[in-house]
Amino acid sequence: xxxxxxxxxxxxxAVASLVKRGNRLIDIGTDHAYVPCFLVSxxxxxxxxxxxxxxxxxxxxxxxxxxxxxEHSIETCLSDGLDAIAPQKNCTVVLAxxxxxxxxxxxxxxxxxxxxxxxxxAQPMSHAEDVRRFxxxxxxxxxxxxxxxxxxxxxxxxxxHFTGEKASVSPAMPYGGLLxxxxxxxxxxxxxxxxxxxxxxxxxxxxxGTDANEVARLNAVLAxxxxxxx
Numbered sequence: 001x002x003x004x005x006x007x008x009x010x011x012x013x014a015v016a017s018l019v020k021r022g023n024r025l026i027d028i029g030t031d032h033a034y035v036p037c038f039l040v041s042x043x044x045x046x047x048x049x050x051x052x053x054x055x056x057x058x059x060x061x062x063x064x065x066x067x068x069x070x071e072h073s074i075e076t077c078l079s080d081g082l083d084a085i086a087p088q089k090n091c092t093v094v095l096a097x098x099x100x101x102x103x104x105x106x107x108x109x110x111x112x113x114x115x116x117x118x119x120x121x122a123q124p125m126s127h128a129e130d131v132r133r134f135x136x137x138x139x140x141x142x143x144x145x146x147x148x149x150x151x152x153x154x155x156x157x158x159x160x161h162f163t164g165e166k167a168s169v170s171p172a173m174p175y176g177g178l179l180x181x182x183x184x185x186x187x188x189x190x191x192x193x194x195x196x197x198x199x200x201x202x203x204x205x206x207x208x209g210t211d212a213n214e215v216a217r218l219n220a221v222l223a224x225x226x227x228x229x230x
Contacts, residue, residue, distance in 0.1 A: 006037050006068065008034055008038055010148035010149060011148050011150050012034060012035055014146045014157040015035060015094060015121055016044075017146055018121045018158070018159040019092045020092055022046070023045060023119060024045060024047050024049075024090060024092070025039055025091065025092055025094065026049045026093045027050050027051065028051050028079075028094065028106065029051075029057075029095065029096065029097055030061050031057045031097070032063075033050040033076075035094060035096070037065060040073050047073045047074065048073065048075075050077070051084070052076075052079070053079065053081075055078065058077075061076055062076055081106035082106060082109075087112035089117045090117045091117075091118055092120075093119070093121070094122075095120070095123070096122070097123065099124060099126045099130075100122075100124035100131045101127060101130050103130070104134040107134065114164075119143070120160050120161065121158070122160075123155060128177075131158065132173065132174040132177045136166065136168075136173070136174070137167075138162075139164040139166050140162050141160060141161060141162075142177060144158070144159050145157065145177050145179050145187075147182075149186050154189050156179070156190055158177060158178075170224050170228070171220045171221040171224040172222075172224035175221065179191055191225075194225075195225050202215060
């Protein structure tokens with residue numbers, strides 16, 4: 001495998017497109033290290049750390065890195081989230097392919113990411129609202145969001161950096177973020193799926209009659225969602 005043969009699927013392409021040029025890359029849950037190899041070989045990032053919690057995926061990463069002859073530019077690290085990684089500056093931390101709540105937990109226990117020179121790129125597989133809410137409540141400014149469709153699934157990747165300015169946002173913002181400003185068809189599809197998911201949950205809870213407070217909250221989210229998309 002040569003450097004030029006690294007091809008990313010739509011989901012990982014969306015992630016890679018948000019990484020700031022010139023930053024050192026730290027890829028958490030790297031699996032086969034496709035994103036680090038792609039970004040280093042294409043000159044977007046000068047170097048990278050490919051980290052994973054398990055030895056098997058990390059071995060897969062080492063094989064990809066060796067096949068691309070990038071051993072001198074990409075190091076591997078066995079790490080639970082960012083726990084084993086020394087504080088960095090002028091870097092981009094990628095957390096892709098995991099749940100939104102897990103992403104926020106990994107960030108919360110890593111104080112050094114609360115620094116303006118650190119860019120975060122998250123691609124939650126579920127509950128993206130947890131990540132956006134974390135950004136708003138902890139002083140991270142959203143930079144860009146990008147959606148990608150892969151079969152019947154639509155994924156969203158988002159970039160942010162720390163400013164220290166916490167934001168109070170309307171009820172629907174954690175569910176759509178910057179995508180409310182996008183005219184991209186895939187983004188609009190993502191928003192539609194989010195709206196339908198929320199509506200289905202609201203209807204189920206209303207029918208069960210067990211959680212009036214959550215039904216009221218979801219009604220407020222759905223009303224704001226429609227207003228944002230109008």
